[in-house]
Amino acid sequence: xxxxxxITTFASLAVxxxxxxxxxxxxxxxxSGATASNCTxxxxxxVTSPVHITYWESTAxxxxxxxxxxxxxxxxxxxxxxVTDVNQTGGYTDTWNAYTLSGGNGANVFMDDMxxxxxxxxxxxTTPVADCVAAAKFSTKTYLPKTISQQTLSGNLQALxxxxxxxxxxYNQQAFTAAGIKTPPATIDQMTADxxxxxxxxxxxxxxxxxxxxxxxxxxWWLELWSAMGKAYYVDHQNGRAGRATSxxxxxxxxxxxxxxxxxxxxxxxxxxxxxxxxxxxxxxxLFAISSDKSGMTIDTSAAIGTIQSYLPLFKNVTLGIAPxxxxxxxxxxxxxxxxxALSLSSKNSALENAAAWNFISYLESATNLASWxxxxxxxxxxxxxxxxxxxxxxWKKKPYYKVAYDQINTGGASNATVGPALGDYYxxxxxxxxxxxxxxxxxxxxxxxxxxxxxSTANGHISSYNSSL
Amino acid sequence: MSTRRSTRVREAALxxxxxxxxxxxVTVFILYPFFRNFSLFLYHAPPYPGLPSKWAGLxxxxxxxxxxxxxxxxxxxxxYTVLVVPIGVFLGLVFAVAAHQKLKGMAIYRTVFxxxxxxxxxxxxxxxxxxxxxxxxxxxxxxxxxxxxxxxxPTWAMFAMAVIGLWQFVGLSFILFSAGLQSLPEEVLEAAKxxxxxxxxxxxxxxxxxxxxxxxxxxxxxxxAAMFTFGQMDLLVGPGGASFVRVNTLAYQIxxxxxTTPNPGVAACISIAxxxxxxxxxxxxxRFLERRVNYAx
Numbered sequence: 001x002x003x004x005x006x007i008t009t010f011a012s013l014a015v016x017x018x019x020x021x022x023x024x025x026x027x028x029x030x031x032s033g034a035t036a037s038n039c040t041x042x043x044x045x046x047v048t049s050p051v052h053i054t055y056w057e058s059t060a061x062x063x064x065x066x067x068x069x070x071x072x073x074x075x076x077x078x079x080x081x082x083v084t085d086v087n088q089t090g091g092y093t094d095t096w097n098a099y100t101l102s103g104g105n106g107a108n109v110f111m112d113d114m115x116x117x118x119x120x121x122x123x124x125x126t127t128p129v130a131d132c133v134a135a136a137k138f139s140t141k142t143y144l145p146k147t148i149s150q151q152t153l154s155g156n157l158q159a160l161x162x163x164x165x166x167x168x169x170x171y172n173q174q175a176f177t178a179a180g181i182k183t184p185p186a187t188i189d190q191m192t193a194d195x196x197x198x199x200x201x202x203x204x205x206x207x208x209x210x211x212x213x214x215x216x217x218x219x220x221w222w223l224e225l226w227s228a229m230g231k232a233y234y235v236d237h238q239n240g241r242a243g244r245a246t247s248x249x250x251x252x253x254x255x256x257x258x259x260x261x262x263x264x265x266x267x268x269x270x271x272x273x274x275x276x277x278x279x280x281x282x283x284x285x286x287l288f289a290i291s292s293d294k295s296g297m298t299i300d301t302s303a304a305i306g307t308i309q310s311y312l313p314l315f316k317n318v319t320l321g322i323a324p325x326x327x328x329x330x331x332x333x334x335x336x337x338x339x340x341x342a343l344s345l346s347s348k349n350s351a352l353e354n355a356a357a358w359n360f361i362s363y364l365e366s367a368t369n370l371a372s373w374x375x376x377x378x379x380x381x382x383x384x385x386x387x388x389x390x391x392x393x394x395x396w397k398k399k400p401y402y403k404v405a406y407d408q409i410n411t412g413g414a415s416n417a418t419v420g421p422a423l424g425d426y427y428x429x430x431x432x433x434x435x436x437x438x439x440x441x442x443x444x445x446x447x448x449x450x451x452x453x454x455x456x457s458t459a460n461g462h463i464s465s466y467n468s469s470l
Numbered sequence: 471m472s473t474r475r476s477t478r479v480r481e482a483a484l485x486x487x488x489x490x491x492x493x494x495x496v497t498v499f500i501l502y503p504f505f506r507n508f509s510l511f512l513y514h515a516p517p518y519p520g521l522p523s524k525w526a527g528l529x530x531x532x533x534x535x536x537x538x539x540x541x542x543x544x545x546x547x548x549x550y551t552v553l554v555v556p557i558g559v560f561l562g563l564v565f566a567v568a569a570h571q572k573l574k575g576m577a578i579y580r581t582v583f584x585x586x587x588x589x590x591x592x593x594x595x596x597x598x599x600x601x602x603x604x605x606x607x608x609x610x611x612x613x614x615x616x617x618x619x620x621x622x623x624p625t626w627a628m629f630a631m632a633v634i635g636l637w638q639f640v641g642l643s644f645i646l647f648s649a650g651l652q653s654l655p656e657e658v659l660e661a662a663k664x665x666x667x668x669x670x671x672x673x674x675x676x677x678x679x680x681x682x683x684x685x686x687x688x689x690x691x692x693x694x695a696a697m698f699t700f701g702q703m704d705l706l707v708g709p710g711g712a713s714f715v716r717v718n719t720l721a722y723q724i725x726x727x728x729x730t731t732p733n734p735g736v737a738a739c740i741s742i743a744x745x746x747x748x749x750x751x752x753x754x755x756x757r758f759l760e761r762r763v764n765y766a767x
């Protein structure tokens with residue numbers, strides 16, 4: 001009997017001890033230093049055996065297939081550099097965290113969210129691509145001005161823009177026709193009215209269709225973009241570009257009005273909210289809601305166009321329509337800040353690795369390869385040369401909706417207000433905004449002014465804590 | 471004498487050699503990181519490797535445990551534990567007793583129940599996530615289509631997380647109770663039957679008391695495991711999810727501060743707090759529940 005007791009006691013303690021393993025994960029954050037590295041692009045000309053470099057990217061679906069094909073083509077196109085492509089399945093956030101945890105040693109070149117570049121500067125784990133641009137006499141004149149302005153921090157071009165995207169309005173033309181909607185909405189007020197028309201028209205059908213009206217994805221990125229459209233700053237010090245951001249600026253009457261309108265859509269059952277996160281396919285529920293006739297329209301990234309196109313033949317009930325992101329006010333003329341990704345170099349690269357990595361980046365960013373990448377994925381051509389390529393011109397002629405995102409980025413000119421915030425703790429602030437956005441769209445009794453004030457307060461705390469930790 | 475001594479030395483050396491691999495694993499992955507926390511929690515850690523840490527003293531611990539997010543995490547952790555453990559123990563016991571019959575095909579029944587214990591949380595999350603998906607899941611197909619959907623609903627999300635945890639825990643509980651039932655003395659149960667005790671009376675007055683060591687073990691181990699759960703929360707809700715605040719357990723907060731938004735100092739504070747909390751609850755289990763345990767078998 002005492003044996004049984006001691007076994008119980010021991011086993012319980014063993015489980016408790018093993019559970020301390022959760023605690024152990026904390027110590028996995030190792031410390032290591034960061035060093036500056038030059039970029040001597042000519043160093044590659046002297047190599048006699050291939051330089052092996054590692055490339056981290058976080059593409060998925062059809063975009064991943066296109067990326068793999070480009071890397072394979074690069075490796076077989078020359079003999080001086082061998083690129084090992086590592087697909088990071090957790091998206092940009094996980095890629096960046098894995099990279100920092102590796103102390104910059106995990107990859108020689110990596111893909112990250114265009115909006116996370118301030119973190120690169122703060123971490124000292126990346127080398128500005130400006131060094132390589134200068135050494136290789138690489139011209140950035142043909143790049144879309146907003147993309148270059150966005151990636152220029154501390155006076156240097158930090159990362160080379162690669163894939164640009166912005167949110168667009170996806171709609172089902174068949175649903176719009178059934179609801180008597182002739183043109184897609186240009187403003188949020190029109191979008192609200194159209195969502196109501198969809199639910200009314202759908203309720204008279206058998207079986208009932210478009211019961212959600214609009215599937216509204218709660219993405220905090222939208223708030224940044226609607227701010228940029230109105231040329232309003234998202235964080236202080238001119239979006240963190242005239243000095244380090246110390247607090248958010250989005251807690252204003254314009255955004256309260258915006259969130260009130262979105263909440264009213266949910267309140268009146270003319271929209272159903274879907275949070276941005278979720279496992280696997282759940283992240284695309286707002287799009288699946290259209291394919292299953294629950295919704296007639298949604299807002300999502302233009303980068304999804306390629307994947308949507310590939311699935312479209314399965315859904316005869318959907319005729320794809322794409323329109324610009326509806327404006328809060330018809331007079332908003334800032335256009336949209338580019339989202340997407342840029343390519344960065346590790347500060348731990350040797351001069352030879354930098355040369356090899358730059359050679360690879362140059363290959364990916366040739367006009368031909370950019371055009372091929374953009375045509376496969378739906379990303380916006382980030383250079384005017386790529387936009388002029390035959391494959392893009394043909395695509396835009398055949399399917400004009402591919403050009404919608406490009407036009408939105410090119411509207412408004414590049415200024416600190418229209419290229420988005422430079423924020424070191426971007427992902428955390430993003431989550432703070434997402435939580436408040438979710439709270440008011442899932443609980444319609446939450447006051448939008450209170451929700452945005454709460455987001456601002458939490459985000460300011462995180463920014464302050466982040467800044468003091470540097 | 472010296473032969474006996476050298477034999478003992480050889481045996482001791484062999485013993486240490488055999489436990490060395492396990493000892494190294496425990497030292498590297500459990501003991502060292504565990505004690506490392508007690509230095510980490512005293513510093514404001516930099517967000518990136520290579521930058522200097524700043525002394526915080528005990529203030530960081532106080533700021534962390536008094537923060538709104540920690541208190542919300544504590545609430546989520548306790549709610550999850552209360553939802554999963556008692557029901558899991560009860561269902562595991564009921565199913566084990568039901569399966570403890572000499573009937574045809576019972577082995578298949580036992581296997582089916584036991585498989586949930588060996589399914590990873592990722593598998594469970596994908597299966598239940600698909601059932602609960604608001605667009606193509608089982609629930610909307612059955613006409614259950616709340617707005618916001620179950621997994622995004624601040625009221626219902628924790629129940630959904632608990633259902634997944636329960637599904638997994640019942641399998642483990644079932645296996646342990648089945649093993650416990652096998653060891654019960656048949657003659658005692660037969661004697662009760664001959665004396666006219668019905669199935670219900672026999673269950674509560676004989677089976678349950680005789681199984682009390684196993685019940686206590688399952689309850690204690692289940693409580694500890696429940697307090698360290700975050701897999702389904704990460705896979706089905708995540709930091710951007712609408713119900714995130716309601717399911718953001720303390721273990722999940724540790725993961726986020728350690729990995730996704732690195733702040734090792736705060737992660738260490740929450741780790742220590744969760745360890746103290748779990749150890750306290752385990753101590754209370756031993757102090758009060760164990761009094762009712764009958765080790766007479």
